Amino acid sequence: MAVSYHPTAVHMGEDAMDTLTQFSGQRVLIITDAFLATTDLVANAKARLGQHVHIFDGVIPDPTTETVAEIVRMSNQVRPEVVIAIGGGSPIDAAKGGLLAINHNGHSPTFIVIPTTCGSGSEVTPFTIITDQNGTKNALVTDDVLPEIAILTPEAVATLPAHIAAETGMDALTHCFEAYTSTDAQIFSDMWAMHAIELLFTHLVPSYQGNQESREIQLYASTMAGFAFSEAGLGIVHSMAHATGARLHLVHGRINSVLLPRVLAFNAGLPNPSTPEELRVVQRLAAVADHIGIAKQTPVESANAVINRIVEIRQTLGIADTLTGLGASEAPSPALFDDLASHAIVDPCTTTNPKPVTQADLSGIIRDAW
Structure with a gap:
């Protein structure tokens, strides 16, 4: 229920x-x-x-x-x-x-x-x-x-510095996508998440650039995203961000920006989805693509289009695409990846990730993001 x-x-x-x-x-x-x-x-x-x-x-x-x-x-x-x-x-x-x-x-x-x-x-x-x-x-x-x-x-939020508008906006966008693909997603959480995605895709960059109307709408979209994940939960982007932020002293929204495209691709099984869980994520991302007007010929192509749009927004906001680029405070090593993954696997957010994951899966995503 x-x-x-x-x-x-x-x-x-x-x-x-x-x-x-x-x-x-x-x-x-x-x-x-x-x-x-x-x-x-x-x-x-x-x-x-x-x-x-x-x-x-x-x-x-x-x-x-x-x-x-x-x-x-x-x-x-x-x-x-x-x-x-x-x-x-x-x-x-x-x-x-x-x-x-x-x-x-x-x-x-x-x-x-x-x-x-x-x-x-x-x-x-x-x-x-x-x-x-x-x-x-x-x-x-x-x-x-x-x-x-x-x-x-x-x-x-009128005088919010641009970099904070960027990183908090990407946090809100992550809330939307994790709630929308969550195992506990339902019709009401979908409503909040989908509309917030639409608003953030339209207004996040102008908000970052100082447009006050877009800044206000970003605020409202953030609250909508909060409603969505209150009902549906989150996923392994947040699990890994919690572990990584605590250990490496990086900004939460920026970690999410690096991890979100990688996790969406992982959860969707791209480029070749095969399991029911992966195919569900592909269909959900394709629905987003259709809603915002970037749908392609196949669901997989549409899913990729959504992920590419997220990457484009992150680049426009001036956020690095790796944890090293964010200023990770430790050198990469298998032991570090495994330690971060061991904390992320027991994080409550992992329980509603759209497909089952292992500690090795999380270690691999973190390694890829480094």
Whole structure:
């Protein structure tokens, strides 16, 4: 049985920040990073919330269990009625980790997210990624971290640097394709994923180039992608990206950009698909090609056309096509490939990959991507 469940209320548009006025006077904890804490966006949020606003600005990229512990310590002092995460994936993940601990302590504040990047989709998902003391990224999945409200305001992404628009947009595109080909894909997740693919194929490059209308649409497409993978799950692009990012200290969206074309080709069994799982992926990619107007004479040719379009977008965005080009911090070796694969094979995202994989399969993809 499939379930379509979206409890997050999405408030969007130029006046979306006015949603915060209903919480004016309540005890509020804003969770963000040191830079965003100094911006007009946070100041505008505070202006709508009244006098009882406290700010935790200690979030770092790839938030750790220690960051979560610091948030819990501050929450125990503030006892917030409302928790607001402002930022990209890292502040949202950190807030979710803190909120999970807070809720288990018997305190359940209203949870609001204001995303400032156009990629993670975390404002509408039950997922969070927390790095432990061993440097391992742990994917946690629970409805306890679903936000009650997501505020999508163009103000939050208007000055997003081009390189961040690029890498977060490619993360969103990866969410779409992994959700659309997932073993748990269904009619509602397909709807979100397909429309988001169409929007990102049209607007990601203009957004990267600074077009503000496209930047806003990229934000909305990212949220649609979040809805899609909340229902359908992801796949081995994210499994390997989690392992590779933690070990090699590379940007998540850029790793996805390198891996996505390779994984789609692998899952589709290209150039000669043979298994039912591979043929299903080919048909799904061919459906994408048909939807966006690049269909070819055969399903395999159409699947290749979609993969080639992804590569073209990645190149236009200035993202390298190998992990070495991204600046991998270690020299390649069979032992390294196997270690990364051993972490990826047990990642929760692997369970919904469209075809079964072995650790050797993952090691080979990582080697090819180096």
